[in-house]
Amino acid sequence: MSVSVLGSGAFGTALAISLAGNGPVTLWSRNPDQASQMQQSRENVDRLPGVTLPANITVTAEIEQAVRSDVLLLAVPMQKLRDALNLHAARLSGKVLVACCKGIELSTGLGPVAVIRQTVPDAQPALLTGPSFADDIARGLPTALTLACADVELGEALQQELTTANLRLYRTADTVGAELGGALKNVMAIGCGAAIGAGLGDSARAALITRGFAEMQRFAALRRAQPDTLMGLSGLGDLVLTCSSELSRNYRFGLCLGQKKPFDSTTTVEGVATALAMSEIAASEGLDMPISATVAKLSSGAYSVTDAIQALLGRPLKEE
Numbered sequence: 235m236s237v238s239v240l241g242s243g244a245f246g247t248a249l250a251i252s253l254a255g256n257g258p259v260t261l262w263s264r265n266p267d268q269a270s271q272m273q274q275s276r277e278n279v280d281r282l283p284g285v286t287l288p289a290n291i292t293v294t295a296e297i298e299q300a301v302r303s304d305v306l307l308l309a310v311p312m313q314k315l316r317d318a319l320n321l322h323a324a325r326l327s328g329k330v331l332v333a334c335c336k337g338i339e340l341s342t343g344l345g346p347v348a349v350i351r352q353t354v355p356d357a358q359p360a361l362l363t364g365p366s367f368a369d370d371i372a373r374g375l376p377t378a379l380t381l382a383c384a385d386v387e388l389g390e391a392l393q394q395e396l397t398t399a400n401l402r403l404y405r406t407a408d409t410v411g412a413e414l415g416g417a418l419k420n421v422m423a424i425g426c427g428a429a430i431g432a433g434l435g436d437s438a439r440a441a442l443i444t445r446g447f448a449e450m451q452r453f454a455a456l457r458r459a460q461p462d463t464l465m466g467l468s469g470l471g472d473l474v475l476t477c478s479s480e481l482s483r484n485y486r487f488g489l490c491l492g493q494k495k496p497f498d499s500t501t502t503v504e505g506v507a508t509a510l511a512m513s514e515i516a517a518s519e520g521l522d523m524p525i526s527a528t529v530a531k532l533s534s535g536a537y538s539v540t541d542a543i544q545a546l547l548g549r550p551l552k553e554e
């Protein structure tokens with residue numbers, strides 16, 4: 235199977251670099267200037283400075299060239315996925331589309347696989363998710379990810395095709411559980427960053443990770459995900475990574491909130507929209523999601539860190 239990556243940000247570039255170890259890869263950028271600059275300099279100076287693109291990556295802004303591949307990896311932010319798919323829907327018809335984004339669409343409450351199904355109904359959707367920083371993948375460090383595909387046969391083929399020397403792929407048919415794990419952990423990472431930034435300590439962070447995970451499981455049950463999926467790489471694995479590393483943009487965004495420092499608004503922070511989406515859905519379904527609701531208010535500026543602490547600690551006591 236030939237492979238293209240659509241989206242030449244940090245993650246798309248890192249995946250292309252790793253996959254280039256298996257064979258030629260096409261990396262598509264929506265920006266012609268960026269594409270020709272990357273094609274010539276063999277570097278993504280904005281997102282992965284200092285990492286050289288292997289010779290068998292072709293960077294292009296021509297969508298026709300990119301969609302010639304059998305498998306297309308979609309490495310764009312969650313809130314941009316629908317626009318990107320709608321724009322190229324006719325060309326993507328019948329293709330294997332592997333979403334690599336983590337989030338819940340704010341306007342619909344849907345995850346990436348459902349957005350693919352709506353926008354390109356005859357595509358074959360799958361999802362690649364799990365604990366992985368673009369920088370680690372691009373530098374060839376070992377990483378384990380989850381490949382989720384409802385079609386078991388296609389999932390097995392994709393697992394073989396997208397496993398590389400440094401990317402070990404595990405497989406699941408539970409796309410709902412896999413996409414919720416990746417989406418919701420970002421919300422908890424913002425909360426953990428804010429707690430550490432505000433000087434609340436590691437014990438507070440451990441409480442947020444644990445009670446945050448309980449919220450993730452509750453939300454996943456509402457969406458009929460398999461409970462085991464949340465225990466795997468795409469859930470617990472990514473939660474632990476993102477809540478504990480300053481390489482995470484969601485965590486760093488939280489740190490800045492906690493420290494009352496400004497944050498670069500051009501940085502992709504998926505947890506902000508997802509916190510809002512998640513807490514709106516939870517409120518309408520009567521689901522108790524206090525950390526997500528608090529992170530949504532903190533991220534939008536409606537809460538200070540002091541408000542957030544009061545909101546969480548002031549709730550009635552309950553059974554664990």
Ligand SMILES: NC(=O)C1=CN([C@@H]2O[C@H](COP(=O)(O)OP(=O)(O)OC[C@H]3O[C@@H](n4cnc5c(N)ncnc54)[C@H](O)[C@@H]3O)[C@@H](O)[C@H]2O)C=CC1
Pocket residue numbers: 240241242243244245246264281309310311312314315317318334335336337366367368369501502504
């Ligand atoms: N950076 C990382 O370490 C990881 C990122 N991810 C996920 O990958 C997704 C993308 O993140 P990054 O690559 O890190 O973000 P990024 O901000 O580095 O890159 C996003 C890319 O998407 C492109 N883009 C935005 N809107 C577009 C549109 N409408 N059509 C086509 N392209 C569009 C941008 O031009 C940019 O090249 C996110 O959902 C993120 O959660 C997942 C695992 C690791």
Ligand SMILES: O=C(CO)COP(=O)(O)O
Pocket residue numbers: 336364365366367420423472475476481482483484485502503504
């Ligand atoms: O998803 C990631 C790690 O698995 C990347 O996290 P950030 O988007 O917070 O940088």
